[in-house]
Structures are given as structure tokens and as C-alpha cells.
Amino acid sequence: MGRWLVKTERESYGWDDLVRDGGTEWDGVRNHAAAKHLRAMAAGDPVLVYHSGADKAAVGIARVARAARPDGEEGWVSVRLEPAEPLAAPVTLAAMKATPALKDMAMLRQSRLSVSPVTAAEWDAIVAIARR
DNA sequence: GCCAACGTTGGC
DNA sequence: GCCAACGTTGGC
Numbered sequence: 001m002g003r004w005l006v007k008t009e010r011e012s013y014g015w016d017d018l019v020r021d022g023g024t025e026w027d028g029v030r031n032h033a034a035a036k037h038l039r040a041m042a043a044g045d046p047v048l049v050y051h052s053g054a055d056k057a058a059v060g061i062a063r064v065a066r067a068a069r070p071d072g073e074e075g076w077v078s079v080r081l082e083p084a085e086p087l088a089a090p091v092t093l094a095a096m097k098a099t100p101a102l103k104d105m106a107m108l109r110q111s112r113l114s115v116s117p118v119t120a121a122e123w124d125a126i127v128a129i130a131r132r
Numbered sequence: 133g134c135c136a137a138c139g140t141t142g143g144c
Numbered sequence: 145g146c147c148a149a150c151g152t153t154g155g156c
Contacts, residue, residue, distance in 0.1 A: 007142090031151075052142060093143080112141050112149065138153080144146085 002040060003118040005048040005058070005107055006081070015049050015060040019083045027071040027078030034115040039068045041079050048118060048126065049081075050107070057090035058126060087130040101125040 006026060008014060018024055029035050041047075045064040051057055062081040071078035096102045102125055106116035118126075 009142095056143075110149085111143070112151090114141085134156085136153100136155090138151105140151085141149085143148090 002042060002045045003047075003120065003123045004037060004041060004045060004064075005050055005116050005118050006062075007050045007052045007107070007114045009053045010051045010055055011053065014051055015083070015086070018049065018060070018062060018081065019086075023065055023080055023082030025071075025078050026081045027076075029071075029078070029115060030076065031114060033110075034113055035076060037115040037117060038077050038079055040117075041067055043067055046084065046123070047081060048123075055090065056093040058087060058096075058130075059090050060084075060086045087127070089130050091126050091129045095129050096126070099125055099129065 010016070013024070026038070029038055041064045043064050043066055047062045047064060048058045049060045049062050051059055061084045063084045064079055065082040066080040068077035068079050070076070096105065096108060102108060102122055105118070105122050106113060110116070
């Protein structure tokens with residue numbers, strides 16, 4: 001099972017929108033590295049939803065409801081994400097950067113990557129921060 | 133094939 | 145508002 005993180009801006013389509021809609025097609029990714037991760041997602045995989053911009057925090061956990069399929073434009077794909085549960089508290093970028101266990105996190109290493117993998121250890125560390 | 137110019141993202 | 149990172153485009 002893979003674990004993932006997707007970035008979005010609250011103002012464009014955030015966690016609250018995902019909850020309201022009960023799920024959405026995660027499309028429009030036009031970056032090859034990010035798209036590669038979309039293609040690697042399997043139904044059931046958990047996905048952290050991170051708000052870039054003003055919030056700069058992971059706020060909820062979604063699940064991959066359906067693996068990648070063509071998103072309408074040649075060569076690009078989308079997956080369906082559905083909300084699972086909100087994090088007990090937002091985990092800010094600052095908190096992630098301050099956590100040694102997360103220093104190699106793909107998102108921190110390459111801040112512009114909109115879809116990135118999260119290791120099991122990183123996932124656990126983030127959930128632990130949310131609960132403390 | 134190289135590289136400069138340019139656009140976008142996202143943190144500060 | 146600025147800047148760093150980085151991807152894309154287009155001239156050569």
C-alpha cells in the first residue's frame with residue numbers, strides 16, 4: 001500500500017470542498033513527476049491533503065477511491081479521492097520542518113511537487129504531531 | 133543538444 | 145512583493 005500527499009489551495013479546492021462533495025476527481029496535474037505518483041496510486045491508499053498558500057498545513061486524510069485513468073488530455077491521468085477523516089489538528093509546514101523524522105520527506109525536498117509519496121514512518125510521524 | 137528566456141508554484 | 149526552484153519553450 002502506498003501513502004501519498006496532495007497539495008491544493010483551500011481557496012481553489014480545499015479539504016472542506018472535498019468533504020462537502022464526498023469526493024472528487026483529482027485531475028489537472030500537469031507535471032510528469034507528480035503524474036507518475038498519481039499513476040502509482042491504488043484504490044484504498046491513504047492520502048494526506050495539504051493546503052499550500054495561506055494555511056501551509058496538512059489538514060485531512062483522504063483515500064484513493066479509484067486508481068488512475070485518462071483525465072481527458074492525452075497522456076495525463078486523474079484519480080478519484082474521497083475524504084476519510086480530518087486530522088485531529090492541522091500539521092503545519094513549520095512543524096514538519098521541525099521534525100527530524102520528516103527531513104527527507106519528498107514534499108519538503110521538492111516544495112513544488114504537487115503529488116508526492118509519504119513513507120510509513122513519515123505518515124506515522126505526521127499523525128502523531130496531529131494528536132499531540 | 134544546449135541554453136537563455138520565460139512562466140508557474142509556493143514559501144517567506 | 146520578492147525570490148528560489150524548476151519545468152517548458154524556442155532559437156541556434
